[in-house]
Amino acid sequence: MTPLLEIQGLRTVFRSANGDIAAVDGVDLTVPRGRTLGIVGESGCGKSMLSLSVMRLVPPPGRVAAGRVLLEGRDLLTLSTAEMRAVRGGQVAMIFQEPMTSLNPVHPIGLQITEAMRAHDPRASAAELRDRAIAALERVRIPAPARRYDEFPHQLSGGMRQRVMIAMALACKPKLLIADEPTTALDVTVQAQILDLLRDLQQETGMSIILITHDLGVVAEMADEVAVMYAGRVAERASARDLFGSPQHPYTLGLLGSVPRLDEDRERLLAIEGAVPPPFALPQGCRFHPRCPFAIEACTKAQPPLEAIEPGHLAACIRAPVESAVELTP
Amino acid sequence: MSLLDVTDLTKHYPVRQGIVVAKQVGTVRAVDGVSFRIERGETLALVGESGCGKSTTARLVLRLIEPTSGTVRFDGQEVSGAALRTLRRRVQVVFQDPYASLNPRLRVGETIAEPMEVHGIGDATSREARVQELLRLVGLAPFHAQRYPHEFSGGQRQRIGIARALAVQPDLIVCDEPVSALDVSIQAQVVNLLKDLQRQFGLSYLFIAHDLAVVRHMADRVAVMYLGQIVETAPKADLFAAPRHPYTQALLRAIPHPDPRRRGQVTPLGGDVPSPMNPPPGCRFHTRCPFAQDVCRKEEPVLRDIAAGARVACHLAETLPPFAVDSGDGLSDIATRRLALYAAAKERRASGVG
Ligand SMILES: Nc1ncnc2c1ncn2[C@@H]1O[C@H](COP(=O)(O)OP(=O)(O)OP(=O)(O)O)[C@@H](O)[C@H]1O
Ligand SMILES: Nc1ncnc2c1ncn2[C@@H]1O[C@H](COP(=O)(O)OP(=O)(O)OP(=O)(O)O)[C@@H](O)[C@H]1O
Ligand code: SF4
Ligand code: SF4
Ligand SMILES: [Mg+2]
Ligand SMILES: [Mg+2]
Numbered sequence: 001m002t003p004l005l006e007i008q009g010l011r012t013v014f015r016s017a018n019g020d021i022a023a024v025d026g027v028d029l030t031v032p033r034g035r036t037l038g039i040v041g042e043s044g045c046g047k048s049m050l051s052l053s054v055m056r057l058v059p060p061p062g063r064v065a066a067g068r069v070l071l072e073g074r075d076l077l078t079l080s081t082a083e084m085r086a087v088r089g090g091q092v093a094m095i096f097q098e099p100m101t102s103l104n105p106v107h108p109i110g111l112q113i114t115e116a117m118r119a120h121d122p123r124a125s126a127a128e129l130r131d132r133a134i135a136a137l138e139r140v141r142i143p144a145p146a147r148r149y150d151e152f153p154h155q156l157s158g159g160m161r162q163r164v165m166i167a168m169a170l171a172c173k174p175k176l177l178i179a180d181e182p183t184t185a186l187d188v189t190v191q192a193q194i195l196d197l198l199r200d201l202q203q204e205t206g207m208s209i210i211l212i213t214h215d216l217g218v219v220a221e222m223a224d225e226v227a228v229m230y231a232g233r234v235a236e237r238a239s240a241r242d243l244f245g246s247p248q249h250p251y252t253l254g255l256l257g258s259v260p261r262l263d264e265d266r267e268r269l270l271a272i273e274g275a276v277p278p279p280f281a282l283p284q285g286c287r288f289h290p291r292c293p294f295a296i297e298a299c300t301k302a303q304p305p306l307e308a309i310e311p312g313h314l315a316a317c318i319r320a321p322v323e324s325a326v327e328l329t330p
Numbered sequence: 331m332s333l334l335d336v337t338d339l340t341k342h343y344p345v346r347q348g349i350v351v352a353k354q355v356g357t358v359r360a361v362d363g364v365s366f367r368i369e370r371g372e373t374l375a376l377v378g379e380s381g382c383g384k385s386t387t388a389r390l391v392l393r394l395i396e397p398t399s400g401t402v403r404f405d406g407q408e409v410s411g412a413a414l415r416t417l418r419r420r421v422q423v424v425f426q427d428p429y430a431s432l433n434p435r436l437r438v439g440e441t442i443a444e445p446m447e448v449h450g451i452g453d454a455t456s457r458e459a460r461v462q463e464l465l466r467l468v469g470l471a472p473f474h475a476q477r478y479p480h481e482f483s484g485g486q487r488q489r490i491g492i493a494r495a496l497a498v499q500p501d502l503i504v505c506d507e508p509v510s511a512l513d514v515s516i517q518a519q520v521v522n523l524l525k526d527l528q529r530q531f532g533l534s535y536l537f538i539a540h541d542l543a544v545v546r547h548m549a550d551r552v553a554v555m556y557l558g559q560i561v562e563t564a565p566k567a568d569l570f571a572a573p574r575h576p577y578t579q580a581l582l583r584a585i586p587h588p589d590p591r592r593r594g595q596v597t598p599l600g601g602d603v604p605s606p607m608n609p610p611p612g613c614r615f616h617t618r619c620p621f622a623q624d625v626c627r628k629e630e631p632v633l634r635d636i637a638a639g640a641r642v643a644c645h646l647a648e649t650l651p652p653f654a655v656d657s658g659d660g661l662s663d664i665a666t667r668r669l670a671l672y673a674a675a676k677e678r679r680a681s682g683v684g
Contacts, residue, residue, distance in 0.1 A: 042513040042514075042515055042516075043484075043513050157602050157603075158380075159602065160602070187379040187380050187540060188540065188541075188542075188581065188584040188585055189379060189580065189581065189584045189598065189599045190379075190602075191584070191586075192583075192584040192585075192586075192596050192597070192598035192599070193598040193599075193600075195586070195596065195598075196596070196598050214513060214514065215514075215586070216514070216588040217543075217585065217586035217587055217588045218586050219588075220586060220587060220588045220589050220590045220592075220593065221586035221587070221590075221593055221594075221596060222586075240590040241590050241591075244588065244589060244590050244591075244661075244662065244665065245590075245662045245664065245665065246662070246664045246665065247664075247665050247668060250672060253665075253668055253669055253672045254515060254672065255514060255515060256588070256661065256665060256669065257518070257669050257672060257673070258514040258515045258517065258518035259514050259518075259543070259588050260518075260521070260541075260543040260544050260546065260547035261543060261546075261587075261588065261660065262542065262543050262546055262570065262582070262585060262587065263587065263589075263659070263660050264660040264661070265546075266547070268522050268525070269518035269521055269522055269547065270518065270669060270672060270673050270676070271515055271516075271518035271519040271522055272515040272518075272519075273519070273676070275483045275485060275486075275516065276513075293672055293675035293676040293678075293679050294672075294675055321668075322668055322671050322672070323667065323668065323671060
């Protein structure tokens with residue numbers, strides 16, 4: 001069976017005085033049906049630009065310059081504006097980090113959900129839509145949904161607002177939900193509720209999820225497949241089990257070493273020195289080389305291709321696995 | 331004698347409504363009877379959900395706001411009058427948002443030197459030398475003194491904030507979520523820096539965070555807050571090995587581990603935090619507590635000693651089922667080996683070999 005979504009050679013650029021600069025630069029990804037793809041990486045790695053590219057919502061002056069985004073074999077990048085609008089909020093829906101910016105503050109939440117539903121089902125009666133909206137609120141476990149229906153976004157807690165966003169996103173039964181840092185702004189207790197909810201809804205509906213986060217704990221908890229992004233490219237791709245069990249790319253190692261753990265005492269965290277380069281100041285060769293403790297001369301020459309190190313486990317590093325690199329170093 | 335001794339601190343905010351005549355319609359009990367101590371060289375972490383009163387507690391300790399009641403003693407002296415001036419120098423602060431906390435119009439050198447000027451320490455020349463020394467201490471370069479905050483990344487700005495806090499040689503630094511806005515890699519850099527500085531200068535920290543894994547890494551002792559009150563305080567090792575308050579347990583269960591082998595162990599705590607304007611009667615946690623009994627709805631539990639150095643505010647603390655801490659396996663063997671190689675390679679680079 002074909003995967004639900006296949007991203008091939010995606011390149012998203014911004015025009016600048018010195019020509020196009022790429023925020024996403026040649027990304028290949030696959031999202032299996034009913035599964036969750038986690039995308040991790042530091043701030044500025046291009047995670048949001050990637051998801052906005054899939055939705056064709058890249059804000060100008062940005063644009064998708066190359067690549068294909070195949071949803072069940074159909075390239076979204078070639079659809080007309082009207083066709084794409086039908087896909088958005090139809091087969092593909094998206095939720096963001098800060099629900100307040102995506103909810104309209106002057107309308108009650110019930111109205112906003114029914115509007116979203118009406119767009120895809122113009123013949124439904126007002127009473128019918130109301131019932132369905134209340135059912136949708138109930139499904140995302142909002143207590144007393146009939147009462148909440150008439151409330152405004154500011155009357156809800158951050159966690160409730162994110163549930164409302166999820167209710168709206170799921171109103172049209174999408175096959176793919178893109179969640180861009182959906183729990184980053186929330187307390188861990190509320191995060192746990194939202195993750196639990198997403199997992200249950202996935203079981204119920206069989207939808208696929210792209211979950212963008214910079215929290216490796218959230219990835220380990222939720223993702224089946226993981227892509228680690230660095231400076232607009234995929235550095236490593238594997239199943240969650242393999243990525244954590246046998247991390248290959250030095251960037252992934254740096255991230256894992258940076259996370260303080262509840263199950264281990266370490267005197268010092270293994271930080272990654274330096275910071276992510278912005279897209280207009282990318283280093284030659286491997287983009288991670290200025291920060292990489294394993295970098296050698298060859299790393300500064302050519303961009304390493306994303307290649308299988310183990311079956312189904314890809315990494316873009318000429319020295320992976322690193323133990324063999326170390327043996328070679330005198 | 332403790333360096334900082336906080337007793338029964340409260341901060342209540344009146345809530346007013348009405349445009350012409352503002353009538354008080356309620357009270358927000360932002361901090362409601364908080365007591366703790368911090369010893370020299372010690373890190374006390376304050377944790378809890380958003381809105382539980384962590385920042386208000388920090389501002390009270392710093393005397394940026396006046397308490398409604400209660401006392402703060404610093405180095406044995408109650409903070410007021412002349413003691414306030416001492417406090418202003420010896421207690422410094424690092425905030426969460428390095429963007430908002432630095433003056434965009436001042437060069438970094440001026441920002442770092444400012445507290446020295448305010449407290450009349452040194453002259454222009456010695457201050458300049460001190461700025462250079464501080465920049466080096468926090469891992470920045472001397473030329474950075476001439477730059478403006480917008481030219482720095484988030485992690486670098488946090489280093490500037492730390493250099494500024496260190497400028498007047500404080501004894502205590504209040505860190506209000508200093509790493510919450512940073513990427514894990516940068517967070518690790520800043521956490522390492524804070525620990526190094528503590529060792530070097532014998533600093534004490536009041537470290538506010540909502541990430542318990544960061545707290546476990548930083549703290550000596552932990553105080554857990556809920557709705558304006560401390561519900562549990564214990565040495566770090568005890569708190570993580572045997573959390574006693576149902577709320578502490580719930581916080582720990584909510585954390586996803588960076589380990590897919592432990593997937594599905596996260597258990598969400600039901601419900602939302604009640605409003606601090608109308609905290610529930612009796613135990614404030616009873617609306618969400620899986621163990622709540624009648625007594626919990628009627629009587630407020632006091633924070634009481636339960637073991638050496640450990641205090642808990644729960645009626646049933648002694649009879650609750652023990653918390654099964656699943657300590658996990660840490661990283662896989664391969665991952666551990668590769669991380670060690672990474673650390674060794676990094677070490678070699680830092681020392682200029684290889
Ligand atoms: N309008 C724009 N013009 C030029 N560059 C841009 C523009 N918008 C975004 N970028 C750059 O594209 C890069 C990728 O940004 P993106 O928002 O995708 O990162 P991210 O991985 O989602 O980060 P975060 O974790 O902070 O959300 C960043 O370096 C950003 O500065
Ligand atoms: N000046 C004020 N007037 C009225 N209420 C206030 C004021 N400052 C804080 N509060 C309220 O006091 C409570 C505690 O706020 P505080 O900022 O101390 O929480 P916090 O634990 O630091 O939360 P966060 O994790 O979100 O930073 C909140 O309910 C807040 O709305
Ligand atoms: S290719 Fe070289 S610089 Fe890039 S990650 Fe691998 S070892 Fe490091
Ligand atoms: S006092 Fe009662 S309600 Fe409060 S934490 Fe203990 S058991 Fe739960
Ligand atoms: Mg983003
Ligand atoms: Mg705060």
